[in-house]
Amino acid sequence: MMENEYILRLQGITKSFPGVKALDGVSFDVKRGTIHALVGENGAGKSTLIKILAGIYHADEGALHFNGRDNVAFRTPHESHQAGIGVVHQEIKLADPLTVAENMFVGNLVYTKLGLVDWKTMKKRARQIIRDLGIDIDVNAPVSALSVAKQQIVEICKAVNLEMKLLIMDEPSATLTERELEIMFGIVRKLRDEGITIIYISHRLDEIFELADMVTVLRDGKHIGTVPVSSVTRDRLIAMMVGRELGQQYPKEEIAIGETVLEAKGIVRRGVLKDISFSVKKGEIFGISGLVDSGRTELARAILGIDRLDSGEVFVRGKKVNYRGFRDAIHDGLGLIPEDRKKQGLVQIFDIKTNICMVNLKKVIRAGIVRKRLVNRYGTEYAKKLRVVMPSLETQVQFLSGGNQQKVVVAKWLMQDSEILILDEPTRGIDVGAKAEIYRLMTEMVKEGKTVIVISSEMPELLGMCDRIMVMHEGQKKGELTREEANQERIMALCV
């Protein structure tokens, strides 16, 4: 029977928003008990599709068959939940101060005969679920005390507890390190072997090849294809996603390396950074690798004067600096593209041009007055330079896709024209096309004699773009590799 073989069948799902057709007649089937990857560039329609499955949006047209029920339409997230669809969002949605067990049973409490909350049973069941997944998390620990990876696992446990039949995982890997990822993969496989179907969304193609059975590609709201993972190559998959063959992925060029422009000596921040020294030369792309909590972002913050140093010295262009705040560093020609573009990079309710002109406001002010004409001119110039795909310059950035949002963040720092730019996870969660733009810009910057420092969890991009890579672990510098020396294994060996 079809109904039994396929847990989910989509037929001609269409969904429009003012001005955009987010989904255009999407049809595909998801086999029961498989890991089904869903890929596509930002704006391809993945999120919209998931929101329809989760009961947040409603399809304008088309039919949805789920678990033997024909023509289901989830009017609310609750209905979707009841039917057996669980979503693990990219941003974790747990109640921080509550314990793991409490979170797993939120909205699904077990009561004793007296009508009181039955903690004993719930904790027992929580422990059981966690143990079955082969991991070790204390059910009494508050969620806030767990690492991001473990929080994500708690989200999964929650779904398992609710006996979900279909689990949708929206970029679970975006914030995880390689090792945490392995654990996550183990859990996902185990769930599949227990008969749970998983729809897995990721921008990292490696993961899809490692984990998924089937893959569906969406592009511009259309279904491009659904194929067994074993039958496609990486290049073929990328071609399906972008609709063209991408040129060279990492546009690395040989550039004359100049004198040292930034030097850190013995940087210490108690409990966070331990005696870190390194130097970066003009025209270099310098990579900083390491696990998420290895102190990479903290190092950047310390150098930029955001956090105080307990000891150590920073030299910029050979001169010792003592920044009292980030603003001092900016005035001295440094810049930072922060890791969380939504919260730290952009004012979501402002339009594109206002965001672009935010750092270098001076440039659009004449005689103390912000000139609209200049805001428009520079807004247009830099948006064009980064090839931001947008309805207009007046569009609020919250309506842009992740990749285009990141381009706007980069644009505002290009306008500032910083000599030394630190990019913290510049390509996290953005699509291949936008990534290519960011890489192209990094190359262009160093060509203009600037210096780029990239902090990244994505090893291929560090290996592809950087002249040297520094590896950090638990606040310490574990080593430094030149472009020639560096490979995935060597970095990994230093990371852990």
Added chain:
Amino acid sequence: MSQVGARAAKENPVLKALSKFSKDFMSVLGIIFLGAILSLTTEKFLQWDNLKLILLQSSTVAICALGQAIILLTGNFDLSLGRNVAFTSCLGALLMKGMLYDGMAPMNPTLVILIILAAGTFIGVCNGLLTAYVGLPAFIATLGLQNVCYGLAKVITNATPIATFPNSIAWLGRGFAFPEILKKNLPWCVVLMLGIYIFAQFIFTKTKLGRNIYAVGGNKEAAFFAGINVKRYTFLAFVMAGFLAAFSGVVLMSRLNSVAITNGQSYEFDAVIGSIIGGISLTGGKGRLIGTMFGIIFVMLLFNGMTQWKVDAFMQDVLKGIVLVIAVTLDVLRNRKRV
């Protein structure tokens, strides 16, 4: 349904323009609408004296409300503004009449005005320091200052009203601009209100100070990472509000020619109602300051209307509370994000 409506608005330029106008100037539409109802249902409303009175009453509230609006732009809130008005106007009255302590001589009115403007600004400085630099929640810091101001007003006046001030300050609240030409139809305080709002509107859309305050309110963290001194701009917003509250106190003192500790009571709430109706968002970073002025005029129109409709004075407070809740609800609905 709403999406269908939104789509229609997107496609039809007339509807689009209308929808944008109504979003930006909901308060103006509200004034027209309410004014129409009032003129149809009451006799007195349309009389020029009544309209003038509404504008007069609006002016002091609106001047104070501008401060609240600026603070709302930073995503904060000031509970002390109304009591700031009370304290500064009481202090001014005592200084002008030489009643602050036994044997005190009356002071020069101009000097007094400068002193109380400084006093009001100082209260703003306290709020700003506590909120921006010490890191207290604005709610607590300004609640504290609210009580301090009210307490001080009671202490210095012994809670008794004080009346009749030198004629030299009468023009501020009771005088008319170009009395011969305009036949005493344009009160100075209305001119002041307009002037201050136009000035503020200009500053906040066209200068670094204004843009950065919007940025801080729009997203504090992103503003920080764009090199904006978040603390300083938050602080400045409170300082400006303190100054404006004191200024409102000066005008109020002159307009009523008497002061009492109840002066400025609930101005901070009226200000919030006015600001939100005027399009300022409670979450910060959004809205036009000039809208607040229209919002306040709308609120005063409503109060005037309630009096015309002979709504009991105590009942008016109840309705005011309801209006506040409705206004905030509108703000929440307006800013509801697509999930």
